[in-house]
Amino acid sequence: MSERNLFAGLLAPRFFANWAKLLLPRIQVRLQEGRHGNWPAWTKCLRELPKLAPTTLDFARDIVRIGDETDCDDVTRQSIETALRRFHPWRKGPYAIHGILIDTEWRSDLKWRRLEGAIAPLTGRRVLDVGCGNGYHAWRMLGAGAKSVIGIDPTLLSVAQFLAVRHFAGDWPVAVLPLGIEDFPAGTCAFDTVFSMGVLYHRRSPFDHLAELKGCLRSGGELVLETLVVEGEAGRVLVPEGRYAQMRNVWFIPSPPTLLSWLARAGFRRARVVDISLTTSREQRSTGWMRFQSLADFLDPDDSSRTVEGHPAPRRAIFLAEAP
Template sequence: DPTQLFLCQFEAVRKLLGNDQRAHLLPLGIEQLPALNAFDTVFSMGVLYHRRSPLDHLWQLKDQLVPGGELVLETLVVEGDENTVLVPGDRYAQMRNVYFIPSAAALKQWLEKCGFIDVRIVDACVTSTEEQRRTEWMTTESLADFLDPQDSSKTREGYPAPLRAVLIATKPETEQSLAAKKRADKQPG
């Protein structure tokens, strides 16, 4: 999250670890970045369902990758086929800012529509109350408080309980990137 709180946390951890300057945090959202085409791997974890335009978000992620780069996308999904997308009303699991929750199959299709290749669903599982729970550091409400007390397979709003999926996708190589790799392979030593 591009907030001062997360920047302060990052800097505190950096200081505890010896003030290593090899990693930096820029408090910017992806929508504020130009198309850098600079990263071998981009992670988007728990963000997609908070976006009003999920396809635009996928395009923004793709624009950050080098040709041949890899996207690791973790997000909420629902069960269903490639045409299944949940559009919750006012809230989903007590969150107000959830706009679209696709099935894993629909998300795979979205990634392919955005031009990604080799799209794989590498994990899909129920979000457990053991994973997301109150702790001595996080004492506010947690997943158990957001599920139907009579039926934990549903949220308090009556929607399916959270499922999480991880998909990995590749940005295709371009003729230019393939030519550059070929030249680099011919370099001695």
């Protein structure tokens, strides 16, 4: 299957009317500009995955479950696990596919628990998930009743992981596309809910990012914004010199009052904080499916309240706001 047909299939008209015509040319440009050397190997692996009919599907609980271990024999299950491990490292999850538990670096279900009771119900909503990774939260949004979910992430490994999960889950109104928010035409105002989780601090211009998010929301639609924050009063912003918790591209980490003022200045209404939590090794850690360094390696070994660079340890907050 050609790349165009692959992504055209994700944007099936019955789920995403008019989006294919708008986004497929942008996807093609992205693939040509940002092609990863492993992309041909990943797509070959996707083509070779066995096709199984899942006897169970559950997108509404902590572990996204697709099928169970009775759906195939041990030999087939082992071949599936071997194939899925070729998409290492798995950052977001967890998933269970035909009895194979993909224990990802992030317990993304913990973040979902922190926000699911605070956001507007997703039933019947069109949702955009910006910086969605491999789509774990997109499946949870579908499980919460969303009418359709488009996730965007320029990292091709994340897209390949989503395609592997979708191969076993089947045809649902959820897509993960190799795009950034800047690839969406300004002022589409097409979505009822827009999520941006773990993205803002990677943007050189946080105000531009907030404007892009607002431009994707219909009037009265809800923004769900999760980001790193620091403690402090209005006006405090940490601008790390060099790395933050070993991340290179962290630009601005505001205090919650500062980000609330940014949201108001960007034109959002009813901005509020619904959760502030320290990130712990229960939520982010190395596993057999993500064998590289993780949070424990990024904190000062003598003082877990600081990063190895001496900054405050990761603290994340969830903000809700309404488009005018």
